[in-house]
Every structure is written in structure tokens, then in C-alpha cells.
Amino acid sequence: MAKLALRDIRKTYHAEEIIKGVSLDIEDGEFVVFVGPSGCGKSTLLRMIAGLEEISAGDLLIDGARMNDVEPAKRGLAMVFQSYALYPHMNVYQNMEFGLKLAGMPEAERRRKITEVATTLQLDAYLKHKPGQLSGGQRQRVAIGRAIVRNPKVFLFDEPLSNLDAALRGQMRVELATLHRRLGATTIYVTHDQIEAMTMADKIVVLQKGVVEQVGSPLELYHHPRNLFVARFIGSPPMNFLSVRIVGSGPDGLTVETSQGARIDVPVLAESAVAGSDLTLGVRPEHIVIDAQGTVPGTIRLVERLGALTLLHVALEDGSVLIVQTDGDHGGQVDAPVRLTLLSENCHLFDAKGMALTKLMRHRLAG
Amino acid sequence: MTGSKRKFARIAIGTIGWVVALWIFFPILWMVLTGFKSEMDAISTPPHLFFTPTLESYHEVFAQADYWHFTFNTVLMSVFATGGALALAVPAAYAMAFYPTRRTRTTLLWMLSTRMLPPVGVLVPVYLIARSTHLLDTTLGLGIINLLTNLPIIVWMLYTFFKEVPVPILEAGRMDGASRWQEITVVLLPLALPGIASTALLSLILCWNEAFWALNLTSSRAAPLAAFIASFSSPEGLFFGKLSAASTLAVAPILLFGWFSQKQLVRGLTFGAVK
Ligand SMILES: Nc1ncnc2c1ncn2[C@@H]1O[C@H](COP(=O)(O)OP(=O)(O)O)[C@@H](O)[C@H]1O
Ligand SMILES: [Mg+2]
Numbered sequence: 001m002a003k004l005a006l007r008d009i010r011k012t013y014h015a016e017e018i019i020k021g022v023s024l025d026i027e028d029g030e031f032v033v034f035v036g037p038s039g040c041g042k043s044t045l046l047r048m049i050a051g052l053e054e055i056s057a058g059d060l061l062i063d064g065a066r067m068n069d070v071e072p073a074k075r076g077l078a079m080v081f082q083s084y085a086l087y088p089h090m091n092v093y094q095n096m097e098f099g100l101k102l103a104g105m106p107e108a109e110r111r112r113k114i115t116e117v118a119t120t121l122q123l124d125a126y127l128k129h130k131p132g133q134l135s136g137g138q139r140q141r142v143a144i145g146r147a148i149v150r151n152p153k154v155f156l157f158d159e160p161l162s163n164l165d166a167a168l169r170g171q172m173r174v175e176l177a178t179l180h181r182r183l184g185a186t187t188i189y190v191t192h193d194q195i196e197a198m199t200m201a202d203k204i205v206v207l208q209k210g211v212v213e214q215v216g217s218p219l220e221l222y223h224h225p226r227n228l229f230v231a232r233f234i235g236s237p238p239m240n241f242l243s244v245r246i247v248g249s250g251p252d253g254l255t256v257e258t259s260q261g262a263r264i265d266v267p268v269l270a271e272s273a274v275a276g277s278d279l280t281l282g283v284r285p286e287h288i289v290i291d292a293q294g295t296v297p298g299t300i301r302l303v304e305r306l307g308a309l310t311l312l313h314v315a316l317e318d319g320s321v322l323i324v325q326t327d328g329d330h331g332g333q334v335d336a337p338v339r340l341t342l343l344s345e346n347c348h349l350f351d352a353k354g355m356a357l358t359k360l361m362r363h364r365l366a367g
Numbered sequence: 368m369t370g371s372k373r374k375f376a377r378i379a380i381g382t383i384g385w386v387v388a389l390w391i392f393f394p395i396l397w398m399v400l401t402g403f404k405s406e407m408d409a410i411s412t413p414p415h416l417f418f419t420p421t422l423e424s425y426h427e428v429f430a431q432a433d434y435w436h437f438t439f440n441t442v443l444m445s446v447f448a449t450g451g452a453l454a455l456a457v458p459a460a461y462a463m464a465f466y467p468t469r470r471t472r473t474t475l476l477w478m479l480s481t482r483m484l485p486p487v488g489v490l491v492p493v494y495l496i497a498r499s500t501h502l503l504d505t506t507l508g509l510g511i512i513n514l515l516t517n518l519p520i521i522v523w524m525l526y527t528f529f530k531e532v533p534v535p536i537l538e539a540g541r542m543d544g545a546s547r548w549q550e551i552t553v554v555l556l557p558l559a560l561p562g563i564a565s566t567a568l569l570s571l572i573l574c575w576n577e578a579f580w581a582l583n584l585t586s587s588r589a590a591p592l593a594a595f596i597a598s599f600s601s602p603e604g605l606f607f608g609k610l611s612a613a614s615t616l617a618v619a620p621i622l623l624f625g626w627f628s629q630k631q632l633v634r635g636l637t638f639g640a641v642k
Contacts, residue, residue, distance in 0.1 A: 052538050073544030085535035089557045098553075099543030150543070 002063050002076065002153035002186050003028050004049070009058035011044050011210075018044055020210040021058070026188065026203075031180050034190045035197040036207035036233070042190040043158055045207070049188065050079050050156050062153070073102075078147035079156040082163065084139045086131040086146070092118070093127040096146045103150070117145045137168045144176075148183070155180075157189040161196065173199060194234050198222070206230050216367075223363035228354035231282050237311060239348070240288070240322045244281045249273050253360060254349065256281060259318050262295040266347045268357040279357075280350040285311065285325035287346035290332070294339030298322065300332050314338060395618075401611035409607040424612035431609075432595055434616055441591035442620075444506045445574035448513035449567050452521045455514075456566075460525035461551055465534065475526060478519040486516070486579050497584055506589045509581060513574045520573075521566055528562030529555065568628055575621040592617040 004026040011019035019041050026032050034042045047053040049060060051072035060067045067075050078099075086095050093114060100110045118124045121141045131139055140160060147155055160176075161169045177200050180187055191197055197204050198218045206213040206221065206229070214226040218234075225231035231239050247263065248255035249270035256279060257263050264281070273279075290312070301321065302313035305328070312324040312332050324340065326332065349357045401409050403420040428434070463471045493512065494503075502508025532555060540554040556563065578593035585594060599606065599613045 050542065052541065072542050077542070079539070079542050081535040081539060083533060083535050085533065085539040087536060087539070087554060087558075089560075098540075098545075102544040102549065146539075146543075 004154065004186065004188075005059075005061040005064075006049075007059040007061065009045070009048060009060065010056045011041070011048060011053065012056040018210050019048070019056075022207075022210075022212055023058075024205060024212065024215065026186060029184045029186055031177075031187045031189065031200060031202045032205060033197040033201035033203070034188065034205050034207055035192065035194055036213075038192050040207045041210040042192070042207055046079075046156055046158055046188060046190050049154075050077055051075055052079075073099075076153035077156055078150050078152035078154075079158065080140075080143045080147050080160045082159040084131070084143040084163075086139060086142055088131055091128050091130050092123060092134070092142050092145075095131065095142055096149050099146065099150045113149050114145075117149050121145045121148075136164050137172065140164065140172060144179070148179075153186065155185055155187040157187070159191055160189075162191075162193070176200065195236060198234070204234075206233060208233075219363060220366040223366045224356070224359060225282075225348065226356055228280065228282070228350050228356075231348060231350070231356070235284060237285050237323045237325070239282045239284050242281045242283075242320060242322075244279050244349075246273050246275050246277055246279060248275065254279075254357070256349065258296065258316075260296070260316065264295075264342055264344050264347060266344055266349050266357075267360040268349050269360065270357075273357070278352065280354075281342075282348035282350060283322075283342050283346065285323040287343040288322060288324045289341050289343065290324065290326060290330070290338050291341040292339060294341040296340040296342065298338055298340060300334055300336050300338055303332055303334055312338070314340060395622075398611045399615050401607055402615045404608055404611075406606055406608045409611070424606075424608035425616075428599070428609055428612045428616065432598055432613075434595065437590060437592045437595035437617075438620065440506055440585075440589055441575060441593075444510045444513065444589070444591055445571050447506070447510040448517065448574045449570040451510070451514045452518050452570055453525075453563070453567060456518060456521040456525050457551065457556070457563075459522050460529050461555065463522075464526050464529035464532075465537065475523060479523055482516070482519055490583060493580075494583065502584075504585045504587065504589050509584055509589055509591065512580045512584065513577055516577075516580075517570050517573050521570055524566045524569070525559070525563065528559045528566070531562075532558050564628065568625065572621055572625060576618075 004024075006022050006024040006026075009019060009022045010017060022045060034045060036042055044053060048055045051067070051070065055068050062075060087098065090098065096114045096117065097110055100113065105113075114127075115124070118127055121144065123138070123141055123145060126134060126138060126142075131142065134142065140163075143160070157176075161172050164172060173196060176189075180200075189196075189200065201218055203215060204218055204221050205215050208229055214221055214230045216224070221230055221234045225234060225239075228241075232241075242258055244256035244258055244264070246254055247257045251270075253265055253267035254270050254273055255263055255265050258281075266281070296316065298314040298316045300312050301315045304311040304313070308328050310326050310328055310330045310332065312326060312330070314322050314324055316322065322340065332338070345361070348359075351357065402424055403422070404415075404418050405421050405423055408415050408418045463475065497503045497508050497512075500508075502511065536558065537550055537554055540550045545554060575591075576593070577591075578597070581591050581593040582597055585591065596610070596613050596617050599610045
């Protein structure tokens with residue numbers, strides 16, 4: 001069990017800064033997910049925590065002790081690699097035993113631990129198999145088992161599910177979450193997949209180009225994105241965006257107008273807003289309703305039926321397309337005209353720099 | 368039909384393969400055959416394809432020179448040179464493969480370029496160095512020169528094989544608490560074993576067949592099989608039967624060794640060692 005603290009961590013490769021000052025606190029037992037587009041520096045950050053990559057500047061503290069110059073194995077961490085990185089010349093048992101052996105654990109204890117972990121991971125039948133004889137999912141389990149037997153204070157995962165097919169990925173997601181609940185160990189999990197982040201994390205860290213864009217619980221990020229990048233990145237299908245102009249402000253928020261003249265009252269802090277200035281309005285697909293009295297007219301261009309729900313792609317008069325989420329039985333047809341209502345309390349406004357205006361009300365579950 | 372086309376292509380490729388193989392193998396075959404001919408048969412033109420095999424030449428070869436002495440020298444020298452070269456090349460190739468700098472590629476090329484120098488160009492200095500260090504006509508001396516001349520190729524080959532080892536596996540070893548030494552010996556070397564085996568075999572063959580330094584730096588005590596063969600091409604005239612018998616004896620051990628380990632060699636030479 002461990003707490004981690006990152007203090008202005010930086011990484012420079014050949015005079016190019018890849019990680020640009022990350023500060024972060026990770027609580028004991030927390031499941032933290034680093035998420036961001038590929039190339040944003042997630043792996044680099046994780047590898048610096050692991051000790052596989054030197055920290056160019058800043059401090060890494062584990063339980064208050066500075067770990068920058070401590071060897072990987074002495075940091076009390078275990079890592080699961082994207083490619084599993086099993087030792088191909090050792091069987092499953094030996095793969096799990098390797099670290100324990102190096103740590104000087106007596107044979108009997110090793111055997112007991114490995115057997116126990118292999119049983120929980122349903123690997124007991126494969127202990128004599130080499131990694132090459134196992135399926136992707138089984139290799140994944142061995143990699144996880146190899147991490148668990150060492151009883152680490154912190155688990156590190158680098159995109160562990162990205163080599164699995166969709167069905168197996170969903171199953172492993174559940175298994176990992178269950179495992180985390182049972183072991184209660186601090187976990188840092190890297191992924192580019194926002195669904196993995198949303199479903200597993202206690203805390204999500206959104207990274208872009210080596211900078212932390214936002215840290216928060218999944219629903220906090222979902223309902224209160226700090227900027228356009230997070231708003232765009234979190235949520236699937238993604239948030240819709242419209243250009244709007246401020247036409248009025250008051251204690252209840254701002255009144256904005258779309259290019260077609262539809263007015264929306266958005267409950268945000270109006271402090272610095274200047275009438276006439278341009279903003280970006282963001283609204284999620286489930287916060288748009290098809291409504292005969294709606295103020296925004298459009299035409300259905302595409303109907304995606306997912307069974308439980310239907311996604312309508314609605315083109316507005318200015319050519320922009322909004323994705324609208326309706327129930328699975330919605331009878332919408334391509335080329336049919338519709339009118340939309342944007343649920344104003346769920347709308348987001350972003351200023352010219354892409355920063356979100358503070359909402360007057362916090363979402364009930366956003367913490 | 369594509370089926371018969373493919374069949375034709377297979378037969379054609381097979382035929383070409385056999386022709387090339389026979390082409391390469393023919394000199395060896397001819398040498399072996401000549402070794403079993405009488406000296407008269409050996410020099411007759413046109414050559415006799417059918418002849419009465421005789422062990423005459425072999426008897427004379429064994430009577431004239433101590434075959435086992437030369438073989439022992441060769442084995443000792445080759446094993447020493449190969450072992451020594453591997454011991455130096457493994458750390459070098461490890462550093463270059465896993466901790467490359469901007470100059471690694473250039474260094475590799477530069478190392479290989481030393482092989483482009485004709486050995487005779489450095490004969491005098493090497494001879495003088497060997498003489499003043501009392502390494503003339505010693506297995507150690509010949510071993511050292513073979514070790515050094517083969518080192519660039521061995522580093523290069525190991526580098527190529529190490530490059531194929533996925534880095535995360537080594538990192539997993541580090542996370543598991545392996546020291547640098549353990550990372551190399553317990554994780555890396557077993558993974559690169561097929562490649563190392565073929566590198567070692569190649570080095571053994573190169574040492575075994577090396578003649579220039581063998582003839583120039585040894586005379587009797589440390590003379591390897593190359594000198595054994597040369598001793599049968601005497602100025603009094605060539606005796607092809609004896610020469611062929613001696614050559615056959617000289618290449619037989621390494622040929623058999625290579626034959627038995629050919630699987631490794633083919634795997635290594637096609638650079639598909641680690642999957
Ligand atoms: N060893 C390295 N040398 C130079 N640049 C690197 C190195 N490792 C990573 N990078 C760069 O750092 C950036 C972040 O990489 P990475 O952490 O792997 O991203 P992510 O895991 O988020 O996809 C990338 O632009 C990558 O090119
Ligand atoms: Mg990555």
C-alpha cells in the first residue's frame with residue numbers, strides 16, 4: 001500500500017521536452033488512469049515512475065521517500081507491459097518465480113504463492129506451458145500474475161488490453177477492476193481508450209503533449225471538463241460543438257445565440273464575459289432532445305441504431321452536424337426534418353482559449 | 368491453372384537449388400574423391416571418373432605428419448579465439464543494441480571496415496609484435512590474432528541478434544530485480560541463444576580455415592591444420608592424392624561439426640533467431 005507524489009516531473013529527450021512538469025498526488029489504494037492520445041507521453045511518465053526511464057527534473061515520492069535514483073526493483077512496484085514481455089524461454093511457473101527467486105524468497109514460499117496466484121487467475125493448468133503456447137488472454141493473465149506474486153505496493157499497467165480483441169478486452173476490464181477491489185493496491189493504468197479510463201478509474205489524469213489537462217473522477221471529467229481538449233476526448237460519441245455569441249448575461253448565467261439565431265441560457269459564471277464575444281458551446285449527444293417546439297431546426301443525415309439507443313446525425317442549416325442520442329425505438333428517418341432542444345443546464349461554454357466557463361451547479365455525482 | 372503453375376515454379380526452384388548446391392559442393396566432392404585415388408589416377412587427364420579406391424595417400428599422410436597434433440592445435444586455437452571473442456563481443460553488442468548513441472552505427476561500420484584491410488598489409492608489425500611478446504609459434508598468439516580479426520564480425524552479428532530481442536522483456540527483468548549481469552546472462556543470452564550458436568559456429572569455421580596468419584606466425588609447435596595441408600604442397604612437386612587426403616582430413620572435423628549444427632547455422636544466417 002502506498003501513496004505517490006509527482007512534483008513537477010519533467011522528461012527531456014535530445015533537448016526536446018516530452019513531459020512538461022507533471023505534478024500529481026496518488027492516494028493509497030487508488031486506481032489512477034493516465035489517458036490521452038497516442039504520443040502524449042503517458043508511457044514515458046509511467047516508465048519514469050517505474051524507474052525504467054530517468055527523471056530529467058522534479059521529484060518522485062513513494063510514501064514520502066524520494067525515489068528518483070532508486071532501482072526499479074527496489075521501488076516496490078510491478079509493471080504489466082503492453083506486449084506482456086513474458087520471458088519466452090521460461091514456462092509460466094518460472095515466469096512468475098523469476099522475481100521471487102531474485103528477491104531471495106525460499107522455495108517453499110515461492111511455490112505456495114505462485115500456486116495461490118495461479119489459482120485465482122485460472123492458470124493452474126498452464127504452469128508448465130511456455131508463453132508461446134498460450135493465447136493472448138492467457139499471456140495477459142500470466143503477466144498480471146507475475147506482477148501480483150511480488151506483492152507490490154503499486155501496480156503499473158501500460159495499455160495492457162490493447163492487444164486483445166474487443167470481447168476479451170471487456171472481460172479483462174471487469175477482471176482487472178475486480179482484482180483491484182480485492183487487492184486494494186495502488187494502481188496506475190495507462191490507456192488511450194477513454195472507455196477503459198471511464199470504467200475503471202477512481203481518478204483520471206488526462207494528458208496532452210506532456211501536460212496534464214485535467215485530473216478528476218470520471219464523472220467530474222465528463223460533466224465538468226476544464227477545457228475543450230478534455231471535453232472532446234472524454235465521452236463517446238463525442239460532445240457536439242457549436243460557435244455561439246454572447247447576447248446577454250445575468251446572475252443565472254449567459255445567454256448565447258447560435259449562428260441561426262437560436263438562443264440558449266447557459267448557467268455559467270458570467271464574470272468576465274463580454275457581450276458580443278464569440279464562444280464555443282458544447283453539448284453531449286444525450287443532452288439534445290428531438291422536440292417539435294425545439295428552437296434549432298435541422299435534417300437527419302444518418303441514423304445509427306445501436307439497439308438500446310439510436311444516434312441521429314442531424315445537419316443544421318449552416319452545415320454543421322450534431323449527434324443526437326435518442327432511445328432505441330426512435331423512428332427517425334434519413335432526410336426527415338427535425339427540431340432540436342439543447343438542454344441548457346447541461347451545456348458547456350468555452351472561451352476563445354478553449355477554457356471552460358465555470359458552471360453554476362456541480363453535477364450531483366461529479367464530486 | 369495456377370496449381371500446375373505453382374508446381375512448375377516449385378520444381379524449377381528446386382532444380383536451381385540443387386544445381387547451386389552441387390556447384391558449391393563439387394570441389395569438396397572432387398577433393399574427397401582424389402584423396403582415394405592413386406597418385407597416377409590423380410594427375411591423369413582427362414580425369415578418371417571410375418577408379419579403384421585406395422587408402423595409399425592416407426597411409427602416407429599419416430606416416431609423414433602428426434595429424435592429431437595439428438588437429439589438437441586447431442581445436443584449441445579455434446575454441447580459445449571463439450570463446451574470447453564472444454566474451455568481448457557480448458557486452459559490446461549489448462551496449463550498442465540497447466544503449467545506442469548517435470555514433471553507434473558509424474562505430475559498427477568502422478569496426479567492420481577493419482576486415483577490409485588485407486592482412487598482409489599488417490604482416491610485418493604483427494609479426495614483430497608477436498616476436499617481441501614471445502607469441503610466435505604459440506597457440507595463444509595465433510588464437511589472439513584470430514580472436515581480434517573475427518571480433519568485428521562477431522560483434523556485428525550479435526548486435527543484429529540482440530536487436531531482435533524485445534526491449535520490454537529485458538525491462539521486465541529489471542523490474543523483477545535482475546542486476547545487469549543477470550539481465551544479460553539469465554534473460555538476454557538464453558533468448559539470443561540460436562543467434563549466439565550460429566555466431567560461434569561461424570567463428571569456429573573462420574578460425575579453422577584461417578591460413579594466412581597460421582602460416583606466417585607458426586612453424587611447428589603451434590601449427591594448425593592449415594599448416595598441415597600446406598606441408599603437403601612441397602616444392603619437390605605436387606602430390607595431388609596426398610594433398611587431397613590431407614585436405615579431407617583437415618576439413619572433416621569442422622565439416623561434420625557444421626553438419627550437425629547446420630540447423631542452428633541456417634537459422635542464424637537468415638537472421639530469424641528470436642521470435
Ligand atoms: N527514447 C526516446 N527518445 C526520443 N523520444 C522519445 C523516446 N521515447 C519516447 N519518445 C517520444 O516521447 C513522446 C511520448 O511518447 P510515449 O510516452 O511513448 O507516448 P504514449 O505512451 O502516450 O503514446 C513521443 O513523441 C515519442 O516520440
Ligand atoms: Mg505508450
